[in-house]
Amino acid sequence: MVVPARAVPEPADSLKADSVEIIIAPPTSPVVSDFKYDDGNSLILTWVPSIDDLPVGGKVLSYHIFRSDNGGEAKKIAELIPGANYYKDEDLYSDTNYAYHVVALSSNSRAASFQTASIRPQREWVNLNLKYLFFIALIIAASVIYFIETAKRGKKLFVRKIAGLEAVDEAIGRATEMGRTILFIPGIHDMDDVQTLAAITILGRVSRVVADYDTKIRMPVARSLVMTAARETIKASYMSAGRPDAYNDDMVNYVTDEQFGYVAAVDGIMVREKPATIFLLGAFFAESLILAETGNSVGAIQIAGTARPAQLPFFIAACDFTLIGEELFAASAYLSGEPKQLGSLKGQDVGKGIAMLAILLGVLLSTIAAVGDTETITDILNFITRVFTVTN
Amino acid sequence: MKRTTLILMALVVIFFALSWIFKAMAFKGVEEHYILQGFLVTLAAFLTLSIMSFLYKDNPFYKFAEHLFVGISAAFWMSMGFWSTIVGNLFPRLSEGMSNFFKVHYIPGDYNFFFYVPVILGILLLMRLSRNYGWISRWSLAFIVGTTAGLNFIRYLRSDFINQVSSTFxxxxxxxxxxxxxxxxxxxxxxxxxxxxxxxxxxxxxxxxxxxxxxxxxxxxxxxxxxxxxxxxxxxxxxxxxxxxxxxxxxxxxxxxxxxxxxxxxxxxx
Incomplete structure (x- = not known):
């Protein structure tokens, strides 16, 4: 159905009752098309704004978008500001036909565009917008697999020293000599955070040394799943150390999911038990400084690590050793020396190498393009920028 | 507990009891439930000062506030988990009878049977409580860790790698x-x-x-x-x-x- 452009008086309750009607031209050429590479739930509507929609002195006050579902009555679905020329309609159904028209409004009149043809949103199985992301992921994944296989064949893979990790054994030894507990805080996030996963992996190594030294470890947690994973990890470490009898489920205990309730409890544990060594590894937020300062006040050696940039300054200020960002993820590979983890670390370094090369090239081309304004250079730069820009 | 500590605690309790009375008097005529309002403001002040007293050193007031906070919040989040996740999200998609029982809106759907997957994984996780079959709970953990690693690989590759590189051009x-x-x-x-x-x-x-x-x-x-x-x-x-x-x-x-x-x-x- 085609609705001709017309000026329709707006109801008195929503428009000013001016005496002189301000006639405006309607928006033209409305076109609705499928939004590419989605789940079949979005359409894109475009139009040419009214010729009376001017940046200065324009008569158009807003655009109203009307939608008709399966040929039914058109209903208003959105109001847009002057100058708008597209609208993305979301949360649609792939088995329904949709048609649209756009209405421009002045202070006391309106002008409607033609109605678009009816179309259905289409579902695409492959999102080609992510093809470059796929290739980069493939290169990194292939590098990881290559290095894992290389390590498995017995080739020694070099990993540079990480200061904080050199101190792990020393810190555990200190707790053993002093006869005090080791406190391990894995952050406040659940197992769906990679930082928590990294912390649990490091816990495996720490608890193995703890089992060997017969030291006490205490681990209050803020998530029930972390408690389960931590118990499994410590239990496995005690078994591999040949001391399953020394393992106790009470080494790990759930406190509460509430951020500051957890902090209050951990602070209490710190001042009452006075642990010799505290590990603060994982995802931390506003509690980082409270925990690190309390640990510092009881004289514990503190090894901290997080990938949260906003919390790192507090750990650096209050802890003895801090694993900055990716060092936390490298730690498990460094400590264990396992081929799988070392290979993964090496593969990530390949990713960093790709990033450095891309940045060098991008900056070089940007600079040449800014100075010389060469079309070819600009085209190459645009292509590289497209490769390293992810859109949905 | 030392006698001086007991005397101090008694004095603090008396002080805040007086505070309650004075606050209730101040709210009288302003608030409908002035006694309750007086109590809540006094309690909030007491708990604030109890937590702040940790700056001096660990003490019974801090311990009280800490245990109160931990206990209430743990119970609160467990309750939230049950009512928002199981009652709010799961039952409405799996059972009309259970939805009616808990007075939540039933949401029928063609793919609702997928919600049995988290139910099964949750039950497997609870197998931890069994001495003989506790090892089965690792399957759920493996599922969580594996999917987390996979999903986050792409997420971080996009936000922390790809987009950062192009922003540096x-x-x-x-x-x-x-x-x-x-x-x-x-x-x-x-x-x-x-x-x-x-x-x-x-x-x-x-x-x-x-x-x-x-x-x-x-x-x-x-x-x-x-x-x-x-x-x-x-x-x-x-x-x-x-x-x-x-x-x-x-x-x-x-x-x-x-x-x-x-x-x-x-x-x-x-």
Missing amino acids: VPLLVDWQGIGHFFSSLNLSASGQFIMMLANWVIFLGVMCGIIYFFFSKEHTGLFGRASRVGIWILMITFGASFGYTVMGRISLLVGRITFLFRDWLGLNI
Whole structure:
């Protein structure tokens, strides 16, 4: 159905009752098309704004978008500001036909565009917008697999020293000599955070040394799943150390999911038990400084690590050793020396190498393009920028 | 417990009991439930001061506030987990009878049978409680860890890698019209050529040196080591700025609490 452009008086309750009607031209050429590479739930509507929609002195006050579902009555679905020329309609159904028209409004009149043809949103199985992301992921994944296989064949893979990790054994030894507990805080996030996963992996190594030294470890947690994973990890470490009898489920205990309730409890544990060594590894937020300062006040050696940039300054200020960002993820590979983890670390370094090369090239081309304004250079730069820009 | 501690605790209890009475009197005629309002404000002030008393040292008041907080919050989150996840999300998709029983809206759907997957994984997780079949709970954990790693790989690759790389494609020469023009128009305006170029150089070198610091496959010696040192310097300067910024935010939180104590509790309009 085609609705001709017309000026329709707006109801008195929503428009000013001016005496002189301000006639405006309607928006033209409305076109609705499928939004590419989605789940079949979005359409894109475009139009040419009214010729009376001017940046200065324009008569158009807003655009109203009307939608008709399966040929039914058109209903208003959105109001847009002057100058708008597209609208993305979301949360649609792939088995329904949709048609649209756009209405421009002045202070006391309106002008409607033609109605678009009816179309259905289409579902695409492959999102080609992510093809470059796929290739980069493939290169990194292939590098990881290559290095894992290389390590498995017995080739020694070099990993540079990480200061904080050199101190792990020393810190555990200190707790053993002093006869005090080791406190391990894995952050406040659940197992769906990679930082928590990294912390649990490091816990495996720490608890193995703890089992060997017969030291006490205490681990209050803020998530029930972390408690389960931590118990499994410590239990496995005690078994591999040949001391399953020394393992106790009470080494790990759930406190509460509430951020500051957890902090209050951990602070209490710190001042009452006075642990010799505290590990603060994982995802931390506003509690980082409270925990690190309390640990510092009881004289514990503190090894901290997080990938949260906003919390790192507090750990650096209050802890003895801090694993900055990716060092936390490298730690498990460094400590264990396992081929799988070392290979993964090496593969990530390949990713960093790709990033450095891309940045060098991008900056070089940007600079040449800014100075010389060469079309070819600009085209190459645009292509590289497209490769390293992810859109949905 | 020492006698002096008991006397001190009794004095504090009396003090806050008096506070309750005075606050209730102050609310009379203003609030409908003035006794309850007086109690709540006094309790909030007591708990605030109890938590702050930790700055002096661990004490019974802090322990009381800590245990109260932990106990209430643990119960609250367990309750939330049941009512929002199981009753709010699961039952409406699996059972009309259960939905009616809990008085929640039933949501029929063609793919609702997928919701049995988390039910099964949840039951497997509970197998931990069994001595003989506890090992089955590892399947659920493996599922969670595996899917987390896979999903986060793409998420972080996009946000922390791909997009960061393209954001660093900055020209090192901005608005370049020759060396003569550069020096003749040299100024320290934030939108001037010199500052724009300096900013781009800092971004470029900072990012490159930062990446070099996080390069684990090569020993940080020689030129590589010097670039790595620059990288850690850049990081530390950033952390310093971030530290100051966040501390200022924390101070505003402290001001909020002190305002509550002085204004809402003590009634001092300072």
